[in-house]
Amino acid sequence: MLELDDIQGLLLKQMRMPCGRYSFLTFRRPDDGRGFLSRVVHQVAVADPGSGASGSCVFLALTCNGLRVLGIDEAALSSFAEPFRAGMPARAEQLGDHGASHPDHWVGGLASPDLHALLMLVATDPTERARRIEEHQSLLAACPGVGILSELDVALPASGREHFGYQDGISKVYVEGTGIEPPPGNGPAAKPGEFVLGYPDETGSVPTLPQPEWLSRNGTYLAYRQLYQDVAAFREFLRQHASTPDEEELLAAKLMGRWRSGAPLVLAPQQDNPELVADPQRNNNFDYGQMDPRGLACPIGAHIRRVNPRDTINNMLRRRLIRTGLPYGPPLPEHSPDDGVDRGLAIFFGCANLERQFEFVQKEWINAPKFQGLDHDKDPITGDHDGTYNMTIQKKPLKKTLRSLPRFTTVKGGAYIFLPGLQALRLLAKG
Numbered sequence: 488m489l490e491l492d493d494i495q496g497l498l499l500k501q502m503r504m505p506c507g508r509y510s511f512l513t514f515r516r517p518d519d520g521r522g523f524l525s526r527v528v529h530q531v532a533v534a535d536p537g538s539g540a541s542g543s544c545v546f547l548a549l550t551c552n553g554l555r556v557l558g559i560d561e562a563a564l565s566s567f568a569e570p571f572r573a574g575m576p577a578r579a580e581q582l583g584d585h586g587a588s589h590p591d592h593w594v595g596g597l598a599s600p601d602l603h604a605l606l607m608l609v610a611t612d613p614t615e616r617a618r619r620i621e622e623h624q625s626l627l628a629a630c631p632g633v634g635i636l637s638e639l640d641v642a643l644p645a646s647g648r649e650h651f652g653y654q655d656g657i658s659k660v661y662v663e664g665t666g667i668e669p670p671p672g673n674g675p676a677a678k679p680g681e682f683v684l685g686y687p688d689e690t691g692s693v694p695t696l697p698q699p700e701w702l703s704r705n706g707t708y709l710a711y712r713q714l715y716q717d718v719a720a721f722r723e724f725l726r727q728h729a730s731t732p733d734e735e736e737l738l739a740a741k742l743m744g745r746w747r748s749g750a751p752l753v754l755a756p757q758q759d760n761p762e763l764v765a766d767p768q769r770n771n772n773f774d775y776g777q778m779d780p781r782g783l784a785c786p787i788g789a790h791i792r793r794v795n796p797r798d799t800i801n802n803m804l805r806r807r808l809i810r811t812g813l814p815y816g817p818p819l820p821e822h823s824p825d826d827g828v829d830r831g832l833a834i835f836f837g838c839a840n841l842e843r844q845f846e847f848v849q850k851e852w853i854n855a856p857k858f859q860g861l862d863h864d865k866d867p868i869t870g871d872h873d874g875t876y877n878m879t880i881q882k883k884p885l886k887k888t889l890r891s892l893p894r895f896t897t898v899k900g901g902a903y904i905f906l907p908g909l910q911a912l913r914l915l916a917k918g
């Protein structure tokens with residue numbers, strides 16, 4: 488039985504709230520952190536579907552340094568996962584965070600060892616969001632020992648699409664015990680231990696919990712990424728490699744594996760079919776091995792095929808990530824040149840094992856030039872391109888190779904954080 492009344496609802500609740508704010512916090516002294524936790528813990532929303540039906544939700548996650556400041560000793564911390572202890576900046580090489588994406592260039596204090604906590608607020612509308620922000624401002628004013636390193640406002644643009652123009656949030660992970668049944672095409676629900684600590688994973692056993700157990704049980708590791716999107720460069724690339732607006736759309740679909748409407752290429756290979764997207768029984772009901780083994784519909788190197796190769800690999804359920812996040816920054820109006828404004832996606836990837844899940848996907852599937860028969864390509868949307876790699880589009884009679892892809896996304900910040908259960912937050916607050 489999943490303890491849904493203790494597990495934070497960020498990943499399992501499957502809510503889609505369109506706006507919010509992420510606050511990156513530092514605790515000056517242990518008591519400051521504890522005081523803040525005790526004030527905020529009752530606001531934190533749990534995964535129980537019967538709870539928190541209001542217009543906004545708050546979640547709280549802590550870095551390893553945050554746990555240290557709150558009094559967790561070194562022996563206990565050493566039982567947490569290595570990437571979490573090291574912190575995301577120390578994993579730059581594994582993650583492909585070099586050049587402009589290197590932690591030396593990160594913004595908002597995210598690369599700083601002083602980053603201790605992340606307070607996430609999501610809301611159904613801007614009014615509710617403003618109300619909760621005000622509430623948090625007075626809460627923080629009452630905790631002078633808690634500093635704000637930075638804040639990021641996030642919101643889905645009016646188009647309902649992320650900045651490159653795609654509908655997002657279609658393919659989801661369904662977890663056994665949440666009471667949410669996977670629609671067709673999603674395969675069986677994943678074992679909870681792939682995402683929440685203290686439960687059986689796909690091997691059937693419960694991995695050893697980090698110590699103390701009261702802290703780690705019902706918790707989840709999160710990889711947070713703030714990814715700048717170079718919208719002008721992306722649009723220019725489409726224009727350069729297509730001769731009509733329809734061809735541009737097809738190319739955008741080939742890079743992603745879904746049309747910008749969200750319709751999957753495997754089910755709609757020639758023409759967009761927006762009706763498909765609205766139907767949850769159909770919009771994710773496909774695989775690759777059976778339906779498109781050679782990549783003639785959805786290229787083998789398309790973003791969604793790389794990050795979830797579905798039935799073309801064994802044990803896919805051991806590599807899954809639960810994604811949640813929102814765009815930040817204003818949309819770039821159509822036909823505008825680059826305006827120099829920061830915009831992108833601020834996204835959380837939840838999993839139980841950062842190395843096996845998040846880091847593997849990032850390193851072996853997004854950034855590795857060799858992938859399922861490709862040998863000089865990277866993920867076209869979010870690979871760490873340097874202008875020397877390709878995107879191959881399988882086609883009859885001859886494949887098409889787009890050469891020298893530019894980098895369309897740059898990492899502006901990131902963090903490995905731990906999302907504890909509610910009881911753990913309460914005990915941390917007591918010290």
Ligand code: HEM
Nearest residue numbers: 649653654655656657658714791794795832848849869896
């Ligand atoms: C700015 C960068 C990114 C953009 C614009 C982007 C956009 C998208 C879009 C539009 C989809 C399709 C919607 C859906 O299937 O729900 C998608 C799916 C997905 N993305 Fe990304 N993404 C980005 C970065 C990443 C990164 C860095 C990762 C992993 C480390 C990732 C992992 C996934 C996964 C796992 C899926 C679901 C694929 C499936 O199950 O078929 N994405 N992304």
